[in-house]
Amino acid sequence: MNRVVVIGGGYGGLRAVEGLSTYEDIEITLIDQNPYHYLQTQAYGYIAGEFDVNEVAVDLYNWSLGFKRVKFIQATVSSVDFVKQEVFMGEEQLSYDYVILAYGAKTNFFSFIEGLRENSYGVKSLYRAFNFRKEFENVIYKKLQNTDDSSSQELNIVIGGAGLSGVEVAAEMAHVIKNYSKTIGSRAKEIKIYLVDASETILPGTSDYIIKNTFKRLESLGVNILTNAFISKVDKSFVYFKDAEPLEYSFMIFTGGIKASPLNEVIESEKNKMDQLLVDKNLNISGFDNAFAIGDCIEMKGADGNILAPTAQSAERSAEYAAKAIKNRIDGTQYKGFNSSTMGIFVALGGKYAVGEVFKYIKVRGYIAYTLKTAITYGYYIGLRLRINTGFKNRI
Structure with missing residues (x-):
């Protein structure tokens, strides 16, 4: 049985677990410092009082129990030793065959703006x-x-x-x-x-x-x-x-910018100015083909070579790639490098109104765009809830 550790319970981490869970020769450990998954894309509605907390947070323990070979650990990862293949959580450690870094980023309260951090709020948490x-x-x-x-x-x-x-x-x-x-x-x-x-x-x-x-x-x-x-x-x-x-x-x-999670500071790898990890075409940490990094903690580039925006969509696409790449490595089969682009964007603009663009050709606005955005978000939310319901039943 191949042991995969996924660090981070955000959009990328959860999608990676879902992809890996379909393979019977893989067991997965998901680690996050919080016991819940935060639907950050719904932050606008939660802040304005349109959504309740149960609509923007789901329990990771019960969600993980909804799978056969997934275990959740609530802990703060302090470092990763890529040579010894170990994840450290304070004094505790966990060995792995493959690891996926998916712990995202945080709001960048620019230090050159005096008083910004002390007098403003962010939405990343x-x-x-x-x-x-x-x-x-x-x-x-x-x-x-x-x-x-x-x-x-x-x-x-x-x-x-x-x-x-x-x-x-x-x-x-x-x-x-x-x-x-x-x-x-x-x-x-x-x-x-x-x-x-x-x-x-x-x-x-x-x-x-x-x-x-x-x-x-x-x-x-x-x-x-x-x-x-x-x-x-x-x-x-x-x-x-x-x-x-x-x-x-x-x-x-x-909401004017992001910077990498503090864990990036102890990861010995090349980084950009925002401390995001620079990975190769296979989303590997340099020199370690069994260590993948996805989502906001890395500088992610699309098919055209341009840097992709730090969105849930980009995190999920990179997670899907990492899950498949791990399975290909286990099976000894060849696989191509990460090649992705933004499929579309929807902007929620208050009430039942949105603006959207899909594949650069389909352009919608108003209630139609709102309906499409809601359907996508609701589909994701229902998928999480169904898995939680299964996990809750398994627990009792």
């Missing part, structure tokens, strides 16, 4: 998303209460970073605030959302169709879009810009 949700609900509550100190005061919410996460969070919150006008009247208009990015446009790297229709939707929701806006400093009350007046704010979320 469920804990930070939970705290941000509480702050957002508190703003709504203040306006609902209509106290003297809040009834005539504008409350600004700043979202730093106009990539996919930032745009979706801004749109969903703006939609929720708009709906609250029925409950708190004109006071809802006093809650302002600012979407800030240093780039020339929102959603940099996407098509003109996606950018144009997303911009139009955000404007219709009342989102204030500030591009070419370089944040220089953040304190408890103001966001300061390089070439513009400070912006007073109530609370801030930052």
Whole structure:
């Protein structure tokens, strides 16, 4: 029996386990520091109060029990010895025949922006998303209460970073605030959302169709879009810009970049400026053909040689490749290098509205795009839930 250790219970890690579990000559150990899988692609709805926690988190222990040869360990991996083929979890260690590094990345609170980390939230972790949700609900509550100190005061919410996460969070919150006008009247208009990015446009790297229709939707929701806006400093009350007046704010979320997990710091391998691992064409750690790395912890390139965006889709494609590559190595069969590209993109834009593009040719917007995005997300969620139900039954 071949032992495979998968480090990380994110989108890539779970897809790798699913792929490997179909082979009867492989037993899998999944390791994550958290006992749950966080559906980060649903963070926008959770923060805005549209989703409950059970819709963005699933138990990894019960999920793993839904397979025949999968074991879950909740632990923090401290290092990996590729020569001795061992994973270290503090004083404990686990031997492997193959290992997949799939522990993702975290929000990059840029150190050159003074006060950014101390005064803003991220969405890469469920804990930070939970705290941000509480702050957002508190703003709504203040306006609902209509106290003297809040009834005539504008409350600004700043979202730093106009990539996919930032745009979706801004749109969903703006939609929720708009709906609250029925409950708190004109006071809802006093809650302002600012979407800030240093780039020339929102959603940099996407098509003109996606950018144009997303911009139009955000404007219709009342989102204030500030591009070419370089944040220089953040304190408890103001966001300061390089070439513009400070912006007073109530609370801030930052989605403007990622950096590798701390585990990358102890991995002895070549890395890029964001500390992401540089892997070969087979997604192997240099010099070790039984050690694979996937998802956000690596610099991933597509079929055209360009760097792929750090999305759940990219993580899953790389996971599928790694699972098949391991089986091919076990069987002694040849396999080609990783060759992938983004099949499409859907942007949730508040309520039952989205913008989407598939294979660069199929372009949709509005309710149709929302329906397609929801179907994809729901299919993924139901797959997890069915596996959890099986695991729960197996446990009892």
